[in-house]
Amino acid sequence: LLPILLHLYIYRRATPTTLPTFLLLGPSGSGKTALLTLAERAQAATTRTSTSPLAVEALLPDGLTPASSSYRSAGDPAFERARRFQLIDTPGHGKLRHYAISKLANPTNVRGIIFVVDAASVADETGLNEAAEYLHDVLLALQKRYTGAKTSKGPTEIPVLIAANKSDLFTALPPHLIKLSLEKAISNVRKSRATGLKESGAVLTADQGDLEEEREWLGEGGEGPFEFWQMEEVGMSVDVRGGNVVGTDGADVKTWFKWIADQL
Numbered sequence: 515l516l517p518i519l520l521h522l523y524i525y526r527r528a529t530p531t532t533l534p535t536f537l538l539l540g541p542s543g544s545g546k547t548a549l550l551t552l553a554e555r556a557q558a559a560t561t562r563t564s565t566s567p568l569a570v571e572a573l574l575p576d577g578l579t580p581a582s583s584s585y586r587s588a589g590d591p592a593f594e595r596a597r598r599f600q601l602i603d604t605p606g607h608g609k610l611r612h613y614a615i616s617k618l619a620n621p622t623n624v625r626g627i628i629f630v631v632d633a634a635s636v637a638d639e640t641g642l643n644e645a646a647e648y649l650h651d652v653l654l655a656l657q658k659r660y661t662g663a664k665t666s667k668g669p670t671e672i673p674v675l676i677a678a679n680k681s682d683l684f685t686a687l688p689p690h691l692i693k694l695s696l697e698k699a700i701s702n703v704r705k706s707r708a709t710g711l712k713e714s715g716a717v718l719t720a721d722q723g724d725l726e727e728e729r730e731w732l733g734e735g736g737e738g739p740f741e742f743w744q745m746e747e748v749g750m751s752v753d754v755r756g757g758n759v760v761g762t763d764g765a766d767v768k769t770w771f772k773w774i775a776d777q778l
């Protein structure tokens with residue numbers, strides 16, 4: 515058994531996944547698994563290697579050009595290689611979120627985060643707050659990674675796509691309203707988290723300096739409302755784009771794949 519295990523180990527070490535990777539995050543029920551399945555099926559005609567149930571290798575659909583290959587033409591081997599990427603699904607359940615968020619601390623090959631929200635469920639307060647809390651934590655983890663980096667160059671930028679899914683539903687909010695609603699809800703999350711910290715700090719009589727340093731404040735230091743553009747200062751662009759994975763008229767995921775193409 516040992517030689518076999520050793521062989522497997524060496525094999526795995528020798529063939530690391532170097533594909534550009536996109537992490538799928540978001541509340542459960544938002545459509546992450548459906549999107550993963552769609553991406554996998556879309557390239558079922560070509561050779562496919564699923565690395566694990568939660569990760570699939572996918573191919574940029576025809577007609578989209580990877581940003582790094584804009585001067586090459588389809589058929590060029592380098593162009594074809596650049597079309598390949600990996601999507602990794604992460605659990606959206608509350609208790610498993612730390613797993614997803616911990617992945618953000620050291621994201622090897624991660625080119626972007628796709629945060630999937632249910633465009634209909636964010637129309638009500640419960641759904642909106644759930645998405646906002648999760649998104650707040652994801653953005654804060656990315657911000658800490660950026661501000662905590664020791665190199666003078668700083669870490670590579672990680673763009674975030676908020677995929678407003680289920681736009682086929684009658685009750686779905688349009689992307690611009692989702693953006694405004696999330697920004698407002700994240701402002702509230704940010705405020706309540708800061709209050710919680712202050713209260714625990716008072717009990718601990720902690721060193722004020724340390725407390726300042728560990729301030730878990732997302733985005734700009736000011737007390738004004740949170741807006742996504744504030745994340746640009748910490749190496750993140752945040753885009754909100756609508757689409758749907760399933761629906762009576764079929765899937766519409768063009769805007770998301772276009773975003774992926776821009777990161778490749």
Ligand code: GDP
Nearest residue numbers: 541542543544545546547548679680758759760
């Ligand atoms: P996950 O928990 O984020 O992985 O969510 P799933 O992929 O399991 O999707 C949850 C439910 O939403 C499933 O019943 C899907 O069929 C449904 N769903 C996913 N995408 C869409 C969509 O674009 N439109 C509609 N109407 N339903 C969707």
